[in-house]
Structure formats: C-alpha cells, structure tokens
Amino acid sequence: xxxxxxxxxxxxxxxxxxxxxxxxxxxxxxxxxxxxxxxxxxxxxxxxxxxxxxxxxxxxxxxxxxxxxxxxxxxxxxxxxxxxxxxxxxxxxxxxxxxxxxxxxxxxxxxxxxxxxxxxxxxxxxxxxxxxxxxxxxxxxxxxxxxxxxxxxxxx
Amino acid sequence: xxxxxxxxxxxxxxxxxxxxxxxxxxxxxxxxxxxxxxxxxxxxxxxxxxxxxxxxxxxxxxxxxxxxxxxxxxxxxxxxxxxxxxxxxxxxxxxxxxxxxxxxxxxxxxxxxxxxxxxxxxxxxxxxxxxxxxxxxxxxxxxxxxxxxxxxxxxxxxxxxxxxxxxxxxxxxxxxxxxxxx
Numbered sequence: 236x237x238x239x240x241x242x243x244x245x246x247x248x249x250x251x252x253x254x255x256x257x258x259x260x261x262x263x264x265x266x267x268x269x270x271x272x273x274x275x276x277x278x279x280x281x282x283x284x285x286x287x288x289x290x291x292x293x294x295x296x297x298x299x300x301x302x303x304x305x306x307x308x309x310x311x312x313x314x315x316x317x318x319x320x321x322x323x324x325x326x327x328x329x330x331x332x333x334x335x336x337x338x339x340x341x342x343x344x345x346x347x348x349x350x351x352x353x354x355x356x357x358x359x360x361x362x363x364x365x366x367x368x369x370x371x372x373x374x375x376x377x378x379x380x381x382x383x384x385x386x387x388x389x390x391x
Numbered sequence: 392x393x394x395x396x397x398x399x400x401x402x403x404x405x406x407x408x409x410x411x412x413x414x415x416x417x418x419x420x421x422x423x424x425x426x427x428x429x430x431x432x433x434x435x436x437x438x439x440x441x442x443x444x445x446x447x448x449x450x451x452x453x454x455x456x457x458x459x460x461x462x463x464x465x466x467x468x469x470x471x472x473x474x475x476x477x478x479x480x481x482x483x484x485x486x487x488x489x490x491x492x493x494x495x496x497x498x499x500x501x502x503x504x505x506x507x508x509x510x511x512x513x514x515x516x517x518x519x520x521x522x523x524x525x526x527x528x529x530x531x532x533x534x535x536x537x538x539x540x541x542x543x544x545x546x547x548x549x550x551x552x553x554x555x556x557x558x559x560x561x562x563x564x565x566x567x568x569x570x571x572x573x
Contacts (some may be wrong), residue, residue: 251535254508254516255429261439262425266417269443273450 395419396462403453417446420463423536424470430531431474433516434499441477445470460545467546471528478524496520518568522561529554530561 312319344352367375399419402412424445429438448469456465481495497520500506500513508516519527528547532538540551547554 251537252508252512253426253430253535254506254512255426255433255435255503256505256507257425257435258505262421265421265442266414269417269446272443273447276447 397458400453400456400458400462413446413450416449416462420466421446424466427467427532427536428470428474430535431471431528432477432499433496433520434503435505436503437477437481437499438474441470441473444473448473464542464545468548471546475524492524493520514569514572515565517572518565521568522564525549526557526561526564529557530565533558 399412399416402408403416421442425438425442428441428445429435432438432441445466449466456462460468478492478495482492485495497517500516500520506513519530522530525547529543532543532546533540540554543549543554544551549557
C-alpha cells in the first residue's frame with residue numbers, strides 16, 4: 236500500500252477504494268441466481284447422441300427434405316388439377332388387356348413363325364374370312380385412296 | 392487457504408460432494424472475483440454476467456483442472472479472460488459509434504447506476520480507462536488489490552519484469568492525466 240502510494244502522484248488525496256457499489260443483497264443472492272442458471276443450462280444442453288444417429292442425421296435430413304418437396308408438389312396438383320393427374324395416370328397405365336395379349340404373342344414369335352403366319356392365309360381365303368368379295372374389296376381400296384393417288388395410278 | 396483450496400478441488404471432483412463444495416467455492420471467491428472483474432468492465436451488469444460465466448466455466452471444467460496452478464490463480468485467470476472477452480464482444484456489438492475499448496469503458500463509467508465516489512476517485516477511474524488493456528489490468532491489480540507481482544505473473548502469464556514495467560508506465564500515464572485534466 237505504501238509502495239503504491241509512493242508511485243502514484245497526488246496519492247495523498249487518493250484513497251485506493253473503488254467508487255463502485257453493488258445492488259442490495261447482491262452477494263447474498265448470487266449463489267441462488269447462479270444455481271438457477273446452471274440448472275437451466277444443464278436442461279438446455281443436448282444429451283449426447285448415438286454416434287450412428289449423428290452420422291446419419293444429415294442423410295435423414297436430406298431424405299426428409301426431398302419427401303417434403305415431393306409432398307408440396309404432389310398435394311397441390313392432386314387438389315387443384317385432379318384431371319391432369321388422372322390423365323397422366325391413364326397414359327402411364329393405358330395398356331389394355333387386349334394389347335397385352337397381342338404384345339406377349341408378338342414377343343413369343345420368332346422370325347420364321349412370323350413369315351409363316353403371313354403366308355398362311357391366301358388372299359381369297361382372307362377375303363372370305365373377312366366376308367368381302369373381290370369387287371367389294373377393290374371398291375374399299377379405291378375409297379381409301381385419295382383422288383390424287385387414283386390420278387397418279389391411271390396416268391401410269 | 393491452500394489446504395482449503397485442495398479440499399474444495401477434491402470435493403468438486405467427486406459427484407457426491409460436488410454441489411456443497413461448489414457453494415463453498417462461490418462463497419469464498421465471489422467477492423474478490425467480482426471486484427476484480429468490475430474494475431476491468433466498470434459496469435455492474437456486465438460484471439454480474441462475467442462472474443456467473445466464470446463460475447459456470449469452473450463447474451463445467453473442474454475435471455480438466457490439473458492443479459498445475461493454485462485454484463486462486465486459475466479462477467482469476469478465467470475471470471480475467473471472460474472479462475476481456477466481454478469487453479471485445481461489447482465493442483463488436485456496440486450500436487454507439489464507439490471505436491475503442493476506452494470509449495466503451497468511459498460510456499460504462501458514465502452510465503452505470505451503481506457508481507458512487509468522490510470527484511477524485513472518478514477522475515482516477517477516467518485516467519485508468521485511458522490506459523492500454525494490459526496496463527489497465529496490472530494497475531488495478533497492483534494499486535487496488537495490492538497483489539504481488541508473482542501472483543500477477545501467474546494469472547496473466549507474463550514475467551514479473553514485464554509486469555513491473557507495465558505498472559511503471561501505467562503510473563506515469565495516470566500521473567500525467569491527473570495533472571493535465573481538471
């Protein structure tokens with residue numbers, strides 16, 4: 236103290252007391268307040284998670300985000316544009332049973348059996364099967380040919 | 392004191408006696424640490440926050456305390472670091488156009504409601520505020536707390552020679568300020 240006073244000029248006028256005060260009962264209540272804060276902090280502190288969960292957390296987060304985005308797009312489309320959704324569904328699943336049978340038949344055919352099928356039925360037999368005679372067949376063909384095509388044929 | 396400290400540390404490290412020992416530690420050190428921090432920050436509110444942070448840090452990290460220094464030194468070191476961090480945070484967050492830590496301290500000195508003192512005491516505080524950080528802390532510890540240089544060296548992790556030089560410079564600057572200002 237003496238040494239300090241020697242070092243500081245005008246120290247005869249100075250008291251090495253501080254000009255500060257504290258609120259009433261500050262030190263008496265301090266521990267209680269500190270204890271409350273400690274309890275709060277320990278409650279707020281997250282418990283240590285399993286390492287696997289910590290590693291997978293970002294992946295789960297990403298998956299959840301994608302799911303949310305899909306839901307956000309699907310739900311308004313389903314609600315406000317149900318016709319569009321139905322149409323899309325029909326396009327996706329528009330293959331009928333008949334087509335499926337036909338496709339499976341084609342898939343099972345090899346090249347030889349395909350040509351055999353083509354030559355199997357002769358033209359008159361085919362006409363008989365269909366129920367047309369030759370004239371009717373020709374008139375059908377001519378009706379399917381445009382005037383321009385008839386003109387070209389007659390020119391040749 | 393040394394034996395008391397060792398006993399408190401041992402009790403703090405045991406789960407069954409931890410809370411009782413912590414209460415004892417806070418009772419023993421709350422006042423000296425508060426005044427140490429208050430001299431650095433000048434504001435009661437900030438000092439209260441820093442004092443709480445200091446004890447919370449002690450509570451959380453007592454298991455890491457290797458007893459290479461005394462409990463007293465360890466506590467003062469934590470409190471000093473917390474106070475300096477608080478000052479720097481205040482400087483960063485300040486909405487006022489205050490560029491220097493000394494501006495913030497002067498603002499604290501003028502606005503703190505828990506300030507009572509005569510004119511000359513306040514003038515001395517103003518003089519201390521003008522000092523660089525390290526000189527300010529050394530001056531406070533030496534002049535007000537009459538702390539030994541060896542203890543100061545342990546707390547501030549500086550040599551005794553450097554501390555003596557800092558105190559000497561601080562005294563000169565305070566002297567000059569006291570002479571030149573009304």
